[in-house]
Amino acid sequence: MRAPCCVCGNYWKRRCEMSETRKYDFKKFEAKWREYWEKSGLHTCRDDDPRPKYYCLDMFPYPSGSGLHVGHWRGYVLSDVWCRYKTLRGYNVLHPMGWDAFGLPAENDAIKKKIHPRINTQENIDNIRRQLKEIGAMYDWSREFSTTDPEYYRWTQWTFVKMFKMGLAYKLDMPINWCPSCKTGLANEEVVGGVCERCGNEVHKKNLNQWMLKITEYADRLLYDLEKLNWPEKVKTMQSNWIGRSEGADVVFTAVSGRDGARIDFTVYTTRPDTLFGATYVVFSPEHKMVPDICSPEQEADVRKYIEWAARQTDIDRTSTTREKTGVFTGAYAVNPVNGEKVPIWIADYVLMGYGTGAIMAVPAHDERDFAFASKFGIPIVEVIHSDDAIRNDDGTLAEAYTGSGKLINSGEYNGLDWAEAKQKITGMLESRKLGKKSVNYKLRDWIYSRQRYWGEPIPIVHCEKCGRVPVPEDQLPVLLPEVESYEPTGTGESPLAAISEWVNTECPECGGPARRETDTMPQWAGSSWYFLRYASPRYCEGVVDPDLAAKYLPVDLYVGGIEHAILHLLYARFFTKVLCDLDVIKFDEPFTRLFNQGMIYVIDEATGQGEKMSKSKGNVVSPDALVNQYGTDTVRMGELFAGPPEQDAAWSDQSIEGIYRFLKRAWKWVLDNIERAGAEDAREILQERHILIKNCTERLEGFKFNTIISAFMEFINAVTEPGKSDAAISKQTIGEFLILISPMAPHFAEELWRETGHRNSIFEQEWPEYDKTLTIKDTIEVVIQVNGKVRAKCSVSVDTPKDELEKLGLEQKNVKKHLEGKDIKKIIVVPGKLVNIVAK
RNA sequence: GCCGGAGUGGCGGAAUUGGUAGACGCCCGGGACUUAAAAUCCCGUGAGGGCUAUCCCUCGUACCGGUUCGAGCCCGGUCUCCGGCACCA
Numbered sequence: 057m058r059a060p061c062c063v064c065g066n067y068w069k070r071r072c073e074m075s076e077t078r079k080y081d082f083k084k085f086e087a088k089w090r091e092y093w094e095k096s097g098l099h100t101c102r103d104d105d106p107r108p109k110y111y112c113l114d115m116f117p118y119p120s121g122s123g124l125h126v127g128h129w130r131g132y133v134l135s136d137v138w139c140r141y142k143t144l145r146g147y148n149v150l151h152p153m154g155w156d157a158f159g160l161p162a163e164n165d166a167i168k169k170k171i172h173p174r175i176n177t178q179e180n181i182d183n184i185r186r187q188l189k190e191i192g193a194m195y196d197w198s199r200e201f202s203t204t205d206p207e208y209y210r211w212t213q214w215t216f217v218k219m220f221k222m223g224l225a226y227k228l229d230m231p232i233n234w235c236p237s238c239k240t241g242l243a244n245e246e247v248v249g250g251v252c253e254r255c256g257n258e259v260h261k262k263n264l265n266q267w268m269l270k271i272t273e274y275a276d277r278l279l280y281d282l283e284k285l286n287w288p289e290k291v292k293t294m295q296s297n298w299i300g301r302s303e304g305a306d307v308v309f310t311a312v313s314g315r316d317g318a319r320i321d322f323t324v325y326t327t328r329p330d331t332l333f334g335a336t337y338v339v340f341s342p343e344h345k346m347v348p349d350i351c352s353p354e355q356e357a358d359v360r361k362y363i364e365w366a367a368r369q370t371d372i373d374r375t376s377t378t379r380e381k382t383g384v385f386t387g388a389y390a391v392n393p394v395n396g397e398k399v400p401i402w403i404a405d406y407v408l409m410g411y412g413t414g415a416i417m418a419v420p421a422h423d424e425r426d427f428a429f430a431s432k433f434g435i436p437i438v439e440v441i442h443s444d445d446a447i448r449n450d451d452g453t454l455a456e457a458y459t460g461s462g463k464l465i466n467s468g469e470y471n472g473l474d475w476a477e478a479k480q481k482i483t484g485m486l487e488s489r490k491l492g493k494k495s496v497n498y499k500l501r502d503w504i505y506s507r508q509r510y511w512g513e514p515i516p517i518v519h520c521e522k523c524g525r526v527p528v529p530e531d532q533l534p535v536l537l538p539e540v541e542s543y544e545p546t547g548t549g550e551s552p553l554a555a556i557s558e559w560v561n562t563e564c565p566e567c568g569g570p571a572r573r574e575t576d577t578m579p580q581w582a583g584s585s586w587y588f589l590r591y592a593s594p595r596y597c598e599g600v601v602d603p604d605l606a607a608k609y610l611p612v613d614l615y616v617g618g619i620e621h622a623i624l625h626l627l628y629a630r631f632f633t634k635v636l637c638d639l640d641v642i643k644f645d646e647p648f649t650r651l652f653n654q655g656m657i658y659v660i661d662e663a664t665g666q667g668e669k670m671s672k673s674k675g676n677v678v679s680p681d682a683l684v685n686q687y688g689t690d691t692v693r694m695g696e697l698f699a700g701p702p703e704q705d706a707a708w709s710d711q712s713i714e715g716i717y718r719f720l721k722r723a724w725k726w727v728l729d730n731i732e733r734a735g736a737e738d739a740r741e742i743l744q745e746r747h748i749l750i751k752n753c754t755e756r757l758e759g760f761k762f763n764t765i766i767s768a769f770m771e772f773i774n775a776v777t778e779p780g781k782s783d784a785a786i787s788k789q790t791i792g793e794f795l796i797l798i799s800p801m802a803p804h805f806a807e808e809l810w811r812e813t814g815h816r817n818s819i820f821e822q823e824w825p826e827y828d829k830t831l832t833i834k835d836t837i838e839v840v841i842q843v844n845g846k847v848r849a850k851c852s853v854s855v856d857t858p859k860d861e862l863e864k865l866g867l868e869q870k871n872v873k874k875h876l877e878g879k880d881i882k883k884i885i886v887v888p889g890k891l892v893n894i895v896a897k
Numbered sequence: 898g899c900c901g902g903a904g905u906g907g908c909g910g911a912a913u914u915g916g917u918a919g920a921c922g923c924c925c926g927g928g929a930c931u932u933a934a935a936a937u938c939c940c941g942u943g944a945g946g947g948c949u950a951u952c953c954c955u956c957g958u959a960c961c962g963g964u965u966c967g968a969g970c971c972c973g974g975u976c977u978c979c980g981g982c983a984c985c986a
Binding site for chain 2: 290404405408698718838883
């Protein structure tokens with residue numbers, strides 16, 4: 057049987073130059089080196105290491121049942137390349153991994169499989185850990201933990217107790233977002249377009265007694281501290297919009313009750329105090345507490361009907377901007393404080409109870425929503441800001457609301473003022489007359505922290521009839537999540553924990569009397585809001601984090617993860633960090649100095665040609681397992697990097713992987729072909745290629761241009777194997793440095809060849825090579841000769857050819873002369889080392 | 898509607914930030930090796946054109962215009978796609 061050599065492709069009868077043992081057989085060494093790195097402690101970050109630290113963190117996964125696909129690999133490969141590079145640059149790199157294992161996804165998966173969440177979660181963790189190890193990433197597994205570990209959630213609970221004591225955690229009856237499918241309340245951030253972020257079902261309002269965290273108290277700090285972060289602008293903008301700070305004024309109006317004529321003051325919030333004279337009606341939110349008190353007997357039935365109807369609306373209906381406005385008149389009037397005018401009070405669901413004061417002054421001339429409402433219900437529209445830019449009907453009335461700048465009209469003593477000035481003046485006047493004041497509002501709401509589910513951290517509070525809400529003493533934490541028979545959600549608004557009477561009934565820590573435990577659990581985001589701190593001292597028993605080690609490792613230097621956490625997780629983590637900073641647990645108030653969002657990997661649907669997200673239900677998931685088996689980890693790693701700019705989405709391509717695999721085989725052969733003959737010196741052109749490679753590789757790594765790094769290596773191998781250069785003298789240093797440079801991307805490949813070429817210790821204990829800039833410049837370069845900006849000739853010249861010589865050379869070119877015929881030379885522009893442009897007319 | 902981002906060959910994408918557009922890879926075509934295929938290696942590959950075809954010309958970075966000796970890159974306008982927010986007063 058004749059068979060071709062796998063490496064060189066020649067038949068054995070032709071005396072293959074490479075033996076069977078020298079082919080690129082990744083299966084022989086990839087697993088071996090992974091085991092070696094782990095066992096020799098190469099990935100373990102030691103606290104006594106004197107090198108400067110570098111903390112690189114991946115957003116830790118929640119252990120889903122479906123495991124990792126090639127899309128998940130992307131971020132992990134990227135961060136690992138960076139960590140290995142930083143290691144070679146002389147840093148003590150902290151690169152930990154753990155599990156975000158509490159919460160809805162883990163629990164829903166467990167319920168579906170009918171396996172207890174604790175057991176199911178553990179199985180999923182084991183599977184994902186195995187998959188993660190296949191990536192060959194240098195995780196320090198000695199620091200691994202799960203948010204479900206009692207020793208971990210002890211401190212999640214401790215933080216809650218501290219927040220309770222600071223007044224940041226409070227309980228409130230309020231209508232909240234309720235997911236009927238997940239059978240739990242949700243935070244505002246978890247409702248996307250009116251549906252549950254997790255399961256996609258429509259969310260309803262439900263009145264529940266909820267634990268809340270006062271994140272709004274930190275709104276300004278969360279907003280202004282964004283400035284100091286090296287984060288993608290997009291994420292900063294998203295957070296800033298979510299916080300939604302606006303400046304305006306609170307204005308006190310007086311309501312005249314339609315029932316008994318009683319005068320009751322109320323406050324509206326407006327960002328446009330300059331339009332106060334244009335307020336032609338007032339709107340209360342249907343949930344506003346004053347509505348029953350002011351409603352006239354004639355309108356009472358209509359009002360009640362409307363309130364009931366509004367309560368039944370889902371968030372989707374209610375927040376739809378395209379829906380026609382609805383509302384009813386209350387029969388009451390309000391007195392405008394600036395001109396004493398009486399305007400009708402309506403209720404309408406376009407005014408939200410949760411923002412501002414739940415009541416507005418409506419200025420239809422200068423607000424689109426008010427304009428639509430007033431037009432529908434025939435309410436007068438009074439223009440108070442004049443501008444020629446306003447869009448008008450033929451009769452001069454406004455055709456739509458005018459929201460731009462202008463001068464005041466119909467505004468008494470303020471007529472003629474510019475709107476910006478009027479804002480100041482009118483606010484000042486209101487303040488001096490105690491009818492209003494400057495005011496700031498946020499779209500950000502307090503964080504609904506209660507979940508009516510089993511699989512979460514129990515909220516460490518005890519309800520005592522005598523003492524009220526009492527936090528569990530810090531030395532009695534953690535409050536362990538009890539074992540239960542039935543962990544399915546009840547749907548009643550109470551968590552399954554409420555059914556366990558021996559757990560619920562306890563003693564009051566203060567008076568010792570009978571008391572009941574809080575049965576709500578914390579949301580999924582609780583554990584992930586501070587886990588990055590824990591990695592600095594994962595086994596620390598005295599607190600959240602050992603202060604010395606916190607000072608050593610924190611904050612996180614680079615945080616890598618998907619854009620999907622732009623608001624939720626990143627905002628919560630920043631909030632927790634600021635609270636813990638205020639508690640003096642840590643000395644910094646921003647957790648992640650630099651953030652990198654890797655793009656998604658999608659697949660092209662063969663039928664439609666469209667890119668689609670990988671998902672189990674579509675059956676289009678590309679599993680790395682088969683690819684690793686066929687091509688090896690290093691090929692898949694480089695394939696992930698080569699797919700495109702790391703911050704952009706990219707289509708997965710098996711064919712592209714083939715190209716990488718070919719490259720690694722060529723590079724493998726090049727190293728083995730040359731190592732025997734390699735000496736102490738390089739030929740000039742080889743030395744040049746080496747320095748160009750170091751320069752390109754270093755610059756592109758620093759710039760996170762991972763896709764073009766792979767190109768740099770391909771160009772290098774193409775150059776050194778081209779006919780003229782393949783026999784040129786080459787040094788052992790060039791081969792060694794090539795391996796060091798490629799090691800962050802292809803660690804197994806590099807380590808194997810490093811040892812194969814006679815080195816004793818690991819390649820990851822080496823130093824990153826430096827380049828000499830002068831050696832990256834080639835001796836002869838091609839200079840372009842242009843006539844009027846068009847390329848007419850190319851000349852190969854020495855790199856230091858002076859200007860005038862280049863000019864002369866350019867004019868001598870045959871093709872240049874042809875194009876200059878009959879023309880006068882006006883100007884000649886010479887860019888040394890680049891081009892000559894002859895301007896002629 | 899508002900706020901971002903992006904439009905470059907058959908495809909993924911390069912381009913030192915104003916200086917040779919299409920690096921590198923994929924696909925495809927041709928060749929070498931082979932009885933043959935696979936693998937491997939070599940050559941070609943933006944479109945169109947030219948009678949002195951290893952040479953040369955025209956067009957070409959979504960579209961229209963501008964600045965400049967020179968524009969994928971800067972400026973003004975238009976279109977398309979993608980993401981986020983969306984009755985927040």
